[in-house]
Amino acid sequence: MLEITSKSSPIGSTIFALCALLVISLVVLGILRHYLPLRSTPAFYLVPIFFALWLPSVVVVLVPIDLASSAITDDDASRGMWLPERAILVSWRITYWLTFVLTWFLLPILAEYSDSGYREPSAKLAYSLRSNAQFMGMVLLASLLGLIYVVISYGFNFASLKGLVMALGYVYGLVLAIYLMGHGLVSIPRRLIRNASITGRLRRLQTKAPRLYERMQDSLVNLEELEYQVSELSRRKVGSAADFRDWIEELQEMADVGEHHAPPTTIDPTSNRIIPTVITEKYLADLTRNLMRARHTRSRYVSQWNHMIQEAAETQAIIDSAASKKLDFGDADPHAGLWERTRILTPYTRHMLHFQVLPYAHVLLGLFLAASSACIVWSEVIKVAFPRLSVIRFTVIHHWSKDKAEVGFAGQCIASFWICYMCAAALITMTEVKTWRGRALVKRNTAYESAFWYALQVAKLTVPISYNFMTFLVRRVYTKTVFYKFFGESIDLTPLGRWFDDLLPVFVLLPVVATLFGVYGKIKRIFVGLDVVEDEEENLSAFGTGTWREGRDLIERELRGNTTGRRQDAFTRLASATGNPSHSAPVLSIPSARRQGTSPARSPVRPALASNSNNGRAGQSSRTSRLEEPEDDNIFAIIGHRMKNTIDTIDTPRWMQDFKKPKWMGGNDDAESGPQPQERPGGGERNNSDIRRWFGGDSGIRL
Known part of the structure; x- marks a missing residue:
């Protein structure tokens, strides 16, 4: 390596690294602008x-450069980006120790500092230190x-102390990373494959609507209740409240309420315990x-x-375009970004993109990521027992010079x-x-404490x-x-650290399964009320969350503007709550119903289930047949529905029409006294038996 690096110069790699850092900085600024004002x-x-976001992004670039610098290729054409060993060491020291300080000290303190509720900086800092103690x-x-x-194993010195600090931080981060990564390796490709079905996507949105609507109502x-409490507090002019007059006025301005604020229906206005008798600093905080x-x-x-309503309207517009072969989302929202306001495709090409191309792209990308997830899980499981069978090893190391492994530019890209x-x-x-x-x-309105917490997890x-x-x-x-x-040497310093590093990743199978x-x-x-990691798309028929039909009605009512007056007033106050119309708080707009003959608009969005004459009866009937599926959408129920539809279309033979059931089969010999068979519109008689009950349908018997 020394001989090769002496003949070549890392100027090109240095320029590449600087450009990569510049791109990372712009991306991080874009992320901050998206979530924070x-x-x-x-x-x-x-x-x-x-x-906290920039330093971990640097690690994604620094690891491949470190690999290529230690396993540099002899061929200049396939050689990757490399840097001198001293430059890489300095980069690792700066990146790791800054990340360590941010993760364990600065970010937790600032998170509680921003969420303390106190006015004075000293009181905020004291609250933050107490919360993190x-x-x-x-x-x-x-x-x-x-x-x-x-100390017992290796004695007390600075190297062992530094290794202990690194090992403990690594253990804590790896336990959390393995658990979260195992869940994400399954949920990401599954979500992509599920979103390939347009009708299934609409069904999931309708199923999520009742639960989301209930949570929104609870938040309102x-x-x-808190605004009414502030209003009652502002009416107190004497006593202990007089010492905190400025603080109370700030709360009143923050809540945007007056002294005579109407009490909500959940609070008894005659109650005397809305606010305490003695107002203290802790109570106000x-x-x-x-x-x-x-x-x-x-x-x-x-x-x-808002996002769910918009997505449901656009998804319904895509389904409606199956008949006319034209898709038009209408005028974009004035507050939308430049990309959403830009119109390049024609209505026909937009229909082909959303109806034909994107579903197949979702499936292909989902299958590719599913295979990638399988490779990661396989490599985690066999990396100790059979390291040569690691799939990731073959994708990164492409060059072998005798027994020497070399990492080129392609290997660096795959490693990233x-x-x-x-x-x-x-x-x-x-x-x-x-x-x-x-x-x-939340877009443009994330709480500071939440922003600190998510940034801390990224760095950790x-x-x-x-x-x-x-x-x-x-x-x-x-x-x-x-x-x-x-x-790594700090992790392998003790046998306990090596054992932990080798065996803990195998437990990735638990969250995956x-x-x-x-x-x-x-x-x-089983345990009602227990909050666990759960993919919301799995819980389509969970108890207490409402059905997809209820969600369909909620979305339709929202799109038509038929909302309650209390919600309209609450959402109208949302924009003015900050006192600045240009503030980035999201505003819920209640769109008017779409008039017949207009195109499905993005803003205002059209009713989800409004029928249009230009779409044709065929498109409407096909949409209804695809959406009116049972709530228990398992594979056996689907097979039962398909078999039932096939059997119902077959005309009953005459010899079966003349057949009479004996009494032991539940029939009646007297045809006139028994119930008449139900006739189908196409002629013949319809058998009352439903094959779906054998596959978990309407009957109580299930396989």
């Missing part, structure tokens, strides 16, 4: 979040136990914190409801794909977890996943990298 976000919030105590206790083990009621959380929760569910997919599988699962205190990412999971990926390769390849010398066979949903049905 950049102008109103304080700089001491924005900068840590930026680096319990977790920090647990970490110090685990570190103390680990330090005793390392909760916010109204709790009220401020709860009010901020309630506002962001309302914004979250209103944004999700594997790391990105593994990280995406773990991070996407974060949006499906229901146990994270209601945190969510990337380094363990990247090192876990390197262990898929040949040991004599990844042990030569700077990453292993800087980080649980997600693949719907174990989470079964557990949730």
Whole structure:
């Protein structure tokens, strides 16, 4: 390696690395602009979040460069991007230790600081330190136990102390990463394959509508109760409330309520315990914190409801275009982005794209990612027992010079794909977890505490996943990298660390199997109220969430503008709640019903089930037959429906019409006194027996 690097120069690789860093910076800024209002976000919030996303993205580029630099090829044409060993070592030190400080100290403190509810910075900092003290105590206790083990085994020195810190951080991150990644490796390709069915996509949206609508209503009621509490608090002029007059006025301005605010129906206006007798700083901080959380929760569910309504209308428009072969979403939303406002395709090509091309693209991409997930799981399971059978090893290492493994540019690109997919599988699962205190990412209105938390998870999971990926390769390849010398040797310092690193990834099979066979949903049905990781698309007929018909009616009513007055008033206040019309809080628009003869519009969107004369009866009947399927949409029920439709279209033979059932078969010898057979529109008689009951249909008997 030294001989080759002395004859070549890393100028091209350095330029490539700088360009990659510039592109990563622009992408991270775009992500921050999508989820946060950049102008109103304080700089001491924005900068840590930026680096918490930027540094893990650098790791995705730095790992392939490190691999190619340690296993450089002899051929200049296939040689990848490489850098000197000293430059890579400095990059790893800066990236890792900055990420470590952000993960374990800065981001948790700032998250609680932004969510404290206090006014003074000193009070916010004290609340943040108290909130993190319990977790920090647990970490110090685990570190103390680990330090005793390392001192007994290797003595006390700076190298062992540094290795202990790295190993503990790696263990904590790897446990969480393996669990989340196992769920994402199944949910990502399954969601792509399911979305290939347009009618199935609409059915899932209709099934999710009642539950989402109920949560949105609950968030509105909760916010109204807090607003009424602020209104009652503003009416108190004397006593302990006089000491916090400025704070109370800020709360009143934040809630946008007056002193004579109408009480919600869930609160008894004659009750004297709406606010406490003595107003304290802690009470006001709790009220401020709860009010901020309630506002962001309302914004979250209103944004999700708007997005679901828009997606359902567009999906219905795609189904309706099957007859006319023309698809027109109408005028774009004035608040939409440049890409959504740009119209390039004609109505016919747009129909072909959404009706023909994209479904097949979803299936192909889903199958490709499913195969990739299988390769990752296989490599995790056999990397210790049979490392030469690792599929990822063959995709990254393409060149062999005798017994020397070499990584070229193609191997670097494939290695970046594997790391990105593994990280995406773990991070996407974060949006499906229901146990994270209601945190969510909302377009242009994400709460600061939620932004800190998600950025912390990105920074926490990337380094363990990247090192876990390197262990898929040949040991004599990844042990030569700077990453292993800087980080991996600390993991392999003790036999316990090596055992943990070798055996823990095998447990990725647990979340994979649980997600693949719907174990989470079964557990949730057994333990009612338990929040678990669950794919919402699996729970299409869950108890208490409403049926898809109820969701269809909700979506249709929303598109036609038939909403209750209380919701209209609440959504109208959503834009003015911040006091700034240009604020990025989402606004729910209640579109008017689509007039006959107009095209399906994007804004306002058209009614979901409105029939149009230009679509034809054939398109309407086919759409109805495809959507009016039973709620229990398992494979046996589908087979039963298909067989029943086939049998019902067969004319009953005359010899069967003259056949009379004996009494022991439930018949009646007297034809006149018994019930008459039901006639089909096409003639003949219809047998009352339903073959679907053998396959889990309408009857109570199921296979």
